[in-house]
Amino acid sequence: SYELTQTSSVSVSPGQTASITCSGDDLAHKYVWWYQQKPGRSPVLVIYQDSRRPSGIPDRISASNSGITATLTISGTQAVDEADYYCQAWDGSTAVFGGGTKLTVL
Amino acid sequence: QVQLQESGPRLVKTSETLPLTCTVSGGSISSDAYYWAWIRQSPGKGLEWIGNIFYNGNTYYNPSLQGRVVISLGTSKKDFSLQLRSVTATDTAVYFCARVARDCYGGSCSYDAFDIWGQGTKVTVSP
Numbered sequence: 001s002y003e004l005t006q007t008s009s010v011s012v013s014p015g016q017t018a019s020i021t022c023s024g025d026d027l028a029h030k031y032v033w034w035y036q037q038k039p040g041r042s043p044v045l046v047i048y049q050d051s052r053r054p055s056g057i058p059d060r061i062s063a064s065n066s067g068i069t070a071t072l073t074i075s076g077t078q079a080v081d082e083a084d085y086y087c088q089a090w091d092g093s094t095a096v097f098g099g100g101t102k103l104t105v106l
Numbered sequence: 107q108v109q110l111q112e113s114g115p116r117l118v119k120t121s122e123t124l125p126l127t128c129t130v131s132g133g134s135i136s137s138d139a140y141y142w143a144w145i146r147q148s149p150g151k152g153l154e155w156i157g158n159i160f161y162n163g164n165t166y167y168n169p170s171l172q173g174r175v176v177i178s179l180g181t182s183k184k185d186f187s188l189q190l191r192s193v194t195a196t197d198t199a200v201y202f203c204a205r206v207a208r209d210c211y212g213g214s215c216s217y218d219a220f221d222i223w224g225q226g227t228k229v230t231v232s233p
Contacts (some may be wrong), residue, residue: 001169001170033218033219033220035153035220037153042202042223042224042225042226043153043202043220043223044223045219045220045221048218048219048221049209049218049219054219054221086152086153088153088220090216090217093158093166093217094155094166094168094169095143095145095155095158095206095217095220096155097152097153097154097155098152099152100152100153
């Protein structure tokens, strides 16, 4: 079965840039979506189709897909960005989520 | 503005069937623009996709749950349901329903984002 692999945790100081990676086979032929989830809350879509931001998502959140690794980048990280982040892709008609990355803003 | 709300029992006994309903407000599930999905999250764990249903009743399930799960449309066109059979403690989780957008271009469509989520409902399986 298809798998997406994420680093379990990332720490960053306020104002610095955080990078969260997601790896999986054949990413060159797949789109990647990214979701932010805060404790006790539902996930929120922050990036769709590799690098597009839904309305309302700040432009300090960006993403890319190199074909080998998808990367979510948060520039000028703020305390409000502390959350779990999940990448997701479709493998045919099956949705696959990465294991999630806990972003801590120190 | 479309909103989703999960409902169902908070406690289910081992070996029984877990039944949940997702009610859609501010919109209809009778549209070919979206799929409707169930996703769960075990305590302290990540997200696990359970399955999708389309407005015409076509369903797609996580292979790891195939055989135990059924997703169906409600008669009101405003809700869809999940039934998970023969539950065990490992099925204890927060269950979310969500809308899945479709990306259609040039007569071809593909899956897009889980763009709207319900608030989730916590279900505990106990002996």
